[in-house]
Amino acid sequence: MTTDPYQSLVKHLTNCTDSSDIDKLLSALLTDKEQHDIANRIRIFDLLDRGITQRDISEQLRVGIATVSRGAKAKQSHDVSALLATHRSRS
Incomplete structure (x- = not known):
């Protein structure tokens, strides 16, 4: 068994x-706000x-521009586009 808490979550x-099952687990682990923040x-x-601009995203989601900028930086730092594209094509 792993001792790294994040790896345990994974x-x-x-x-x-x-x-x-994922919904049950995340609901037990995360507050409503945390779930909302991850979904955002x-x-x-x-x-x-x-191709939506950061400013338009900020307005559309009703979050601060800094939240969108952090999201953009995270997206740029971690190559998850293929994973998310797979998700979108299945939904």
């Missing part, structure tokens, strides 16, 4: 068999991929 998420980060990634 392992537990990997063990989930469907989206209902994904939305920021998606809107950036669609």
Whole structure:
């Protein structure tokens, strides 16, 4: 068993068999605000991929421009576009 808490989280998420299990686990682990913030980060990634400006994203999601800028920086730092594109094509 791993002692790294983040890797433990990844392992537990990997063990989930469907989206209902993931929803249960994340609901137990995260506050409503944390869930909302993570969902907004994904939305920021998606809107950036669609070519929406950071200012428009800020207005659309009703978040500060700094939140969008942090999301843009995170998206640029971590190559998740392929993972998110796969998600979008399945939804």
